Amino acid sequence: KAGVTQTPRYLIKTRGQQVTLSCSPISGHRSVSWYQQTPGQGLQFLFEYFSETQRNKGNFPGRFSGRQFSNSRSEMNVSTLELGDSALYLCASSLASGQVLQYFGPGTRLTVT
Amino acid sequence: DAKTTQPTSMDCAEGRAANLPCNHSTISGNEYVYWYRQIHSQGPQYIIHGLKNNETNEMASLIITEDRKSSTLILPHATLRDTAVYYCIVAPPFSGGYNKLIFGAGTRLAVHP
Numbered sequence: 405k406a407g408v409t410q411t412p413r414y415l416i417k418t419r420g421q422q423v424t425l426s427c428s429p430i431s432g433h434r435s436v437s438w439y440q441q442t443p444g445q446g447l448q449f450l451f452e453y454f455s456e457t458q459r460n461k462g463n464f465p466g467r468f469s470g471r472q473f474s475n476s477r478s479e480m481n482v483s484t485l486e487l488g489d490s491a492l493y494l495c496a497s498s499l500a501s502g503q504v505l506q507y508f509g510p511g512t513r514l515t516v517t
Numbered sequence: 518d519a520k521t522t523q524p525t526s527m528d529c530a531e532g533r534a535a536n537l538p539c540n541h542s543t544i545s546g547n548e549y550v551y552w553y554r555q556i557h558s559q560g561p562q563y564i565i566h567g568l569k570n571n572e573t574n575e576m577a578s579l580i581i582t583e584d585r586k587s588s589t590l591i592l593p594h595a596t597l598r599d600t601a602v603y604y605c606i607v608a609p610p611f612s613g614g615y616n617k618l619i620f621g622a623g624t625r626l627a628v629h630p
Contacts, residue, residue: 408560437618447561447620494560496618504551504608504618508560 406431408497408509416515422483425512429476429497435459436478437506438470439494447494453478454501482514490516520544521605526625529599535592537624539605542586547609550581550588553620554601561604561620564590595628602626 409428417423429436437460438450449462453472470480476497482489492513496506522540529535541550551566565572565579567588572579578591592599604623 447618449618492558496560500611502611504549504606504610505563505566506618507563511558511560513558 408495408507410493410495410509410512412512413510414513414515416517417485418517419485419487421485422481423485423514425480425493425495425514427478427480427495427497427509429478429495430507433497433499433507434476435498435501435503436472436476437496437498438478438480439496440464441492441494441511442490450480452501459501485516487516490514520607521621523603523605523621523624525622526627529592529595529626529628531597531628531630532594535595535599535626535628537590537592537603537605537626538587539590540587541605541607544585544607545609548607549610550579550585551606551608552577552579552590552603553606554599554603555620555623556598556601564603595626597628597630600626600628 411426435454437452439447441447450464451470452460456472467483472478492511494508494511496508498506549566549568552564553561555561565574565577567579567581581588602623602625604620
């Protein structure tokens with residue numbers, strides 16, 4: 405069974421721009437969670453989607469948004485990028501909502517200049 | 518308060534068993550012990566989890582003490598590719614809210630030739 409895939413793997417953007425990241429979960433998994441990882445803050449939970457609905461949300465500003473499609477694929481959008489948004493963005497999939505057992509993708513490395 | 522305590526770093530010779538300890542003295546009856554690892558700049562990888570019985574899979578073995586206050590992850594024949602940060606997490610199998618799947622500092626395992 406194929407693992408979680410994320411595209412693109414690397415991205416360089418300029419302050420003020422917006423960016424969209426994509427995640428395809430493991431086949432049959434309906435929950436997709438997004439995390440931001442930085443050296444200083446570690447792994448921080450952004451939000452979780454299940455059956456096209458946002459189920460849980462972390463403590464991030466409204467510039468961070470996401471959505472999930474009927475095939476469980478998910479996208480994350482960050483608008484008006486700031487330098488501090490430079491991070492590794494990770495997507496994780498699981499069978500059910502709120503499940504601790506999650507399988508992570510390789511991540512998207514976003515650099516904001 | 519941290520729910521788990523792990524050594525900051527450990528070394529292991531290639532081909533030998535790596536035994537990574539984790540203390541979780543305040544674990545609740547419904548909480549499982551989960552182990553993940555993260556190789557540099559990659560997404561976290563689920564390894565194994567257990568409630569109270571010892572568990573084994575193709576990657577590792579998990580030994581949980583009878584009082585469930587501590588556990589040990591065993592990599593039976595460590596290779597250079599096992600060099601990573603290993604995270605021990607205790608949580609119920611389903612935990613909603615933005616604070617699910619919180620990684621602590623973990624143990625940095627270095628496998629050397």
